[in-house]
Amino acid sequence: MSTDYQQAREALGIRLRELRLTATDGRLTGPQLAQRLGWPHSKVYKLEGGRQTARPEDLNAWAAAVGRPDVAEELLTRLRGFESHIRSWRRQLASGHRPVQDAWNVAVDEARTIHVWEEAVVPGMLQTADYARHMFLRYADLHGTKADTEEAVRSRMRRQDWLYQSGHRFHALVWEAALHVLLCPPRVLAGQLDRLAGLVGMDTVELGIVPLGGPVRIPPANGFWVLDERLVIAEDWHSESWLDDGETVATYLKVWRTLRQAAVVGAEAQAVISRVHRVLSAR
Template sequence: MSTDFQQAREALGLRLRELRLSAPGGRLTGTQLAQRLGWPHSKIYKLEGGKQTATSEDLRAWAEGVGQPGAFEELEARLKGFESHIRSWRRQLAAGHRPVQDSWNIEVARSTAIYAWEESVIPGMLQTADYARHIFLRYAELQGSVRDTDAAVRARMRRQEWLYEAGRRFHALVWEAALHALICPPSVLSNQLDRLTGVIGMDTVELGIIPLATSLRIPAANGFWVLDDRLVIAEDWHAELWLDDAESVTTYMRVWKTLRQSAVYGTEAHNMINRTRRSIAGPR
């Protein structure tokens, strides 16, 4: 977990403890506050110790429970401050995948140049609707989230209109493993690979494939996207990281450029995709 995120969570916990100890009717013990709120005793100390992330509802209940309802706005502002950078999937997907896609669409629309690295899936900007549908279904199953699959697919497909606007440039790097990953039926993956060969040569798309057998200057890690020089979105199993500080943007761009040195483009990339497609189709 991010050190900055954990520090912010611990700072919020200290503030919660201060409010408990300065309750207008006299300081409350953790047990007393837990009884007031109908919570397990352990939740009080997990929140105060930065071991658990509070929800907005938790903070409102806490402020009211310690007799200081006016403190809620301050507490919520602290929560939103660090959650703007660490966006947990549990919270993001509470209303399904569509809202997440809408947030992405807003940021993509603001961008002129996008640099993407994906090690295990085809980048969303280049996905077919069928491929995207299977991706959303897999993640909905994993996270136990709302299945708004069709709405999420439509939102992702709308984002791809960006590729057909003059002045845009999408620089995509994909590890060869992503071409083979059967996260969907073989027929869907075959059509997806057709889509990839179709974007090679577009003046708004630069697609590089990193062969599995090539020498890597750094390990291939989780996927990430750099939008212009202002924002990095990196994905992990528990959350998305939205990083907008200059140092992080510079670091991720350095990683992207290092990975790029191992990629093949144009005809070589086209041939690699076609070989993979033929292997999926099998002998005729």
């Protein structure tokens, strides 16, 4: 069981204990609460100690037994949160970047429609091999992980086969800032810009660029992917979250659609890419 998962389970247990000790009709001992619930008292202590995963019905019953049915939704939200997979980079990258890319390949292969927002880098499925190589090298330096760069690049490149399969749709939004970021040599970035320009008009890909200086209705914050409106994968500096509860997925799709309103596509997107290319060439 992951450290992240266990820590979240223990945090839920602390909250359950707090509710038992502050029950509306007076402090309850573990056996007293267990009697109300018709449970063995060991179950109460296992849940409070983070040694057993609660079921939704357990949490509803607990909230009612302590006289706090109003907190049931809070408890269920906590449960949904840690049942989604929070994958720390420290743990994931212990064996290098290749296994992470392989896991992504499995998830992507199961999808038919993907919505992506990236504010700082070109989306992985649109990257050239040279660009991807420099991304992996940068992150390996940051996290001090195994340098399996070439294996990771090959795995990421295989994922791009998805784009050429009938019935698939890849809706990518990229902030223009990502097209300027020199995390790689200028020649590599130039090749990446050429790759993006060539994708405009591809029948399985919609590429939108949110121009710098353009009006946006929400801050262009961290990148995320939505697979088939059933799974969100969002990255942060310390972890990658795989989120599958309906409300969360709906929120991310709303964010994506809001950002889409600020994007240019087609010939206008190509014009932005060409402008960035000219700025790069003039350096």
